[in-house]
Amino acid sequence: MxxxxxxxxxxxxxxxxxxxxxxxxxxxxxxxxxxxxxxxRLEAKDIPLLVQDLDQSVLSRQYHDRLFATNLFTPVTWQGNPEIALDRSIARAIVVIPPDFSRRIIANKSSDIQVIVDGTDANNARVIRNSIKATTQFFLQSEHLAPTTASISAATRLWFNPGxxxxxxxxxxxxxxxxxxxxxxxxxxxxxxxxxxxxxxxxxxxxxxxxxxxxxxxxxxxxxxxxxxxxxxxxxxxxxxxxxxxxxxxxxxxxxxxxxxxxxxxxxxxxxxxxxxxxxxxxxxxxxxxxxxxxxxxxxxxxxxxxxxxxxxxxxxxxxxxxxxxxxxxxxxxxxxxxxxxxxxxxxxxxxxxxxxxxxxxxxxx
Known part of the structure; x- marks a missing residue:
């Protein structure tokens, strides 16, 4: 020793x-x-998002604002073909709101919104897709455009790290x-x-x-x-x-x-x-x-x-x-x-x- x-x-x-x-x-x-x-940092933030609003209605502008209220995206301005902005990495995702967006929703008809996501980073692509999907669902509920009752309601609570x-x-x-x-x-x-x-x-x-x-x-x-x-x-x-x-x-x-x-x-x-x-x-x-x-x-x-x-x-x-x-x-x-x-x-x-x-x-x- x-x-x-x-x-x-x-x-x-x-x-x-x-x-x-x-x-x-x-x-x-x-x-x-x-x-x-x-x-x-594993959580994506400040993702550049290009929104092309072809409807220019009150409802489409509300949806536009709701997307950026998540604090996940930053707005991108682009003139011309939006896919070029994706090709040049100016935007990581594109949301195209059709010209009949508000009219079809008010008439209780479905309206197809085009979402194009850059899949180079698979993790970010998944985050963007899920965020836009969740934001769209929340927008419909907040504007009373979706059923307020559901067969299953999940109450989610983060354990160990709620913040x-x-x-x-x-x-x-x-x-x-x-x-x-x-x-x-x-x-x-x-x-x-x-x-x-x-x-x-x-x-x-x-x-x-x-x-x-x-x-x-x-x-x-x-x-x-x-x-x-x-x-x-x-x-x-x-x-x-x-x-x-x-x-x-x-x-x-x-x-x-x-x-x-x-x-x-x-x-x-x-x-x-x-x-x-x-x-x-x-x-x-x-x-x-x-x-x-x-x-x-x-x-x-x-x-x-x-x-x-x-x-x-x-x-x-x-x-x-x-x-x-x-x-x-x-x-x-x-x-x-x-x-x-x-x-x-x-x-x-x-x-x-x-x-x-x-x-x-x-x-x-x-």
Missing amino acids: KRILAQAVKELAQFRRDRLTLALAFILPMMTLLIFGFAI RQESLYIVPGVYGVVLWIFPSLLSAIAMVREKEKGTILQVYASDLSAGELILGKSLAYLVVGIGMAIGVIGLGSLIFHLGFVGDPTPLLLGTLLYLWASVMFGLMLGARTNNQNSAVQGVALVGFLTALLLSGFIYPLSNIPFPLSLVSNVIPARYFIEISRDAFVRGIGWSGIWFNLVIIFGLGMLLFTAARKALSRMQLGD
Whole structure:
């Protein structure tokens, strides 16, 4: 145990003297949090909409105003063929009101409104279509042009996030991405630096085992990761007004396990690479892409196609993001996410075993 602590103290001393590493540990995670927290928006807004009113009646103007009262669309002015505005991306959708719009409605006849939606972005296209459909139905009801009674009436209430704050969904996910990338990056660079400077030979010549070396380094960068987590989660809670909605202990324990798994991932990559460029590329490709795309951070896990859906089962960020969102949004606590902590611990042990075996083979000269 003394040798593990001595190794950890040595790593922390080296870390403290390297200003670039200090910036990598504390400045870049904060910048990543701010960029992701403010830049990523899943709900479409300010969509340019072109409305061509061929009726020019009181009813058609009321319908026109109702479309823009949703605060989802911004009006676009265009003279000539409206489809050209769509082709040139001046408008994302076109609504054409026919010349007999009001006359047919007053006569209790159906009036066909032409809606053309840019389908380049499938998600936005779906949002636009559903919004125009819902707005049209609301307009008919508000103008007493549709039946007021229905066989089924759905009373909808948003649970957990009634204000529809996107930060409640995005920011806890950013915690998972940031706390996976930067601790693993720091530990991978630290391991490879030992090889590049040749100091790893002193370890081989000593009686320090591969497991003790790994544990010593992981302890040092776990301490660094804890400081990083306090800074990132504290800044995110302050700026985006996030607070615990339930028992915080699953998040506290889960963060420790997650940081340990992240450090082990970096040490495993560092033990298997011979230069810092390879280590950084490995963390970026294997760590960042999987944490970003296969963890449920942005895209639902159910949307991940086979066989990539199998890979998502071994991504620790997937399980930590669920823990983080539970702590800040859902508040279910231990009964809902205890299994996630078990999985993170198991994946961390697998990474520790892989790192130890890789370093053991190097010590033996295989």
